[in-house]
Amino acid sequence: MTLHSRREMLALASALLLGGALIYGLVASMKDGSRRFHEGPLRAIFGDGTFEELEAGEQLPLHYIGDDRTAPDFTLEDRNGRPYTLSAHRGHVIVLNFWTINCGPCVEEMPKLDQLAQLVQAWGDVEVVGVSIDSGWDEVARIMPPRPHITYLFDSDNQIVGPKYGSRLFPETWIIDKEGVIRVRYDGGFDWSQPVVLNMIDSFR
Numbered sequence: 001m002t003l004h005s006r007r008e009m010l011a012l013a014s015a016l017l018l019g020g021a022l023i024y025g026l027v028a029s030m031k032d033g034s035r036r037f038h039e040g041p042l043r044a045i046f047g048d049g050t051f052e053e054l055e056a057g058e059q060l061p062l063h064y065i066g067d068d069r070t071a072p073d074f075t076l077e078d079r080n081g082r083p084y085t086l087s088a089h090r091g092h093v094i095v096l097n098f099w100t101i102n103c104g105p106c107v108e109e110m111p112k113l114d115q116l117a118q119l120v121q122a123w124g125d126v127e128v129v130g131v132s133i134d135s136g137w138d139e140v141a142r143i144m145p146p147r148p149h150i151t152y153l154f155d156s157d158n159q160i161v162g163p164k165y166g167s168r169l170f171p172e173t174w175i176i177d178k179e180g181v182i183r184v185r186y187d188g189g190f191d192w193s194q195p196v197v198l199n200m201i202d203s204f205r
Contacts (some may be wrong), residue, residue, distance in 0.1 A: 041200035044185065064185035070177045071096070072164040076153040079137040084129075084153050087180060093204050094176040095120075095128045095192075097150075098167045101140045105189035106171040110143065110150075115193035117149035125178070126201055127151060133158050179205045 024056075043051045046063060054065040071094075075085040086094070094122045097113055099106035117128035132138050136154050144152075161167045165174070173192070175184035183204055190197075 018051075038203045041196045041203065042184070044196040045190070045200060062187040066175075066181070067181055069182045070180050071174065072160075073180075073184050074160045074164060076131065076155055076160060077155070079152045083150065086176075086198060089127060090180055091125065092163050092180050093126045093178060093201055095126070095201065096174040096176075097128070097130045097175060098161050098165065098172045098174075099130060100133050101136075101143065103170040107143055109171060109189040109192065111145075112191050112193040114145060114149050116197060119193065119198060120201065121149065123202075123205070124205060129153060131155055131161060133161055175201065175204060 039051070039055075042065060046054065046065075050060070050063060050130060051065070053060060071086060073085070073087045075083050078084050095113075095116065099110070101107065113128055113130065120126035120128065126162075128149070131153045132140060133155050135156050137152065140152075155161050169187065171189055173184075173186045173190070174182055175186075177183050184200070
């Protein structure tokens with residue numbers, strides 16, 4: 001092999017090594033960007049400490065993050081008496097909020113949830129659904145806006161909220177992805193109209 005040939009081979013090997021390093025760096029950067037896209041909003045909502053505990057698989061008494069639980073199906077009537085079946089809405093991200101009119105934090109966060117429902121309307125694949133354990137629309141109508149953007153359902157016998165979802169304290173909000181998988185549960189009141197919430201929901205679309 002001539003000196004010239006050896007130099008060409010060394011140059012080619014160096015170029016391949018450099019190209020491989022660049023490709024590896026690009027792939028790693030893309031993976032890191034995707035991870036940050038998904039993690040960022042959750043960290044902002046839960047806080048770094050709680051997020052890292054949840055991400056590590058710790059079973060905390062409040063909150064949940066994961067992708068290994070399918071949301072229990074149900075059929076409930078909306079405020080107009082029409083049936084709403086959760087599984088019929090696959091292909092949509094569902095923001096599912098459990099509440100009751102006797103819960104102060106529930107009533108306090110309701111306007112923010114309605115704002116969220118209004119904001120995501122343009123996406124066309126996100127629904128905000130409020131499930132109340134109250135007797136029906138007549139009981140809760142006095143605190144509602146004239147034209148609510150939330151789909152309101154009623155579980156007056158508490159056959160779904162407690163037995164199927166295990167909810168005892170309100171409010172409790174679940175984010176269910178397009179395949180019907182529970183991705184997030186947040187216990188307690190929250191300002192759901194914040195941009196960080198939109199970012200979180202968008203990451204599950």
